[in-house]
Amino acid sequence: MEFTYEANRIYLADETGKMLAEVTFPDVSSKCVNINHTFVDESLGGQGIASKLVEAAASQLRKQGKRAFTSCSYAAKWFSKHSDYLDVFAGNPDAN
Template sequence: MIDIKHLNHGQKGSFDLYYEGTKAGNMTYTSAGKDKIIIDHTEVSPEYGGKGLAKELVFAGAAYARENGKKIIPLCTYAKSTFEKHRELHDVLA
C-alpha cells in the first residue's frame, strides 16, 4: 500500500511517500511566486526501486498543482523526464 503525505512549509514543501507503512521516498519543491512551484528533488530509497514510486510522487505533485491553480517547473532530472514521458501532465507544466 502506498500513502503520500504533503507537507507545506510556506515557500517550501514536500511529498513523503510511505510504502507499506515505511517511508520509502520523497519529492521536494520550492514556491516560485504565487502560481508556480519548482520540483527540485525526487528520491526513492534503493530497496524500493523499480516499483514506480518516484512516478507516484510526480503525479501527486501534478494533482496538487491542478487543485491549487499552480504550474510546475521540473528542475529535478527525474521529474523532468517524467513530464516528458507523460503528456497527461503537460497541463500543469510551466
C-alpha cells in the first residue's frame, strides 16, 4: 500500500482510481495548515490506515517546517496520543 502525496493532501486510491483513504490539510498561512478531513473506506476499516495517513501528514509538515491546527476530530485525537509529534501540533482552532 503506497500513499500518493500532493501539496495539501495524502491519499490512497485503488487500481481503478477509486478513493480509498485520504487526509487533507489546506494552508492557513505560509507556516501552518489545518488538518480538516480524514477518510478511510469501510473496506479498509480496522487496519490503522487513518493513523498512518495522519502520521504521514505530520511527517511531511515537519520536514517542511510547518505546524498543524486540527479541525478534524480524528487528527486532534491522534496528536493527543502521539507526543513525539507535538512540535508539529498547533492546537485546535475551535478551542477558544
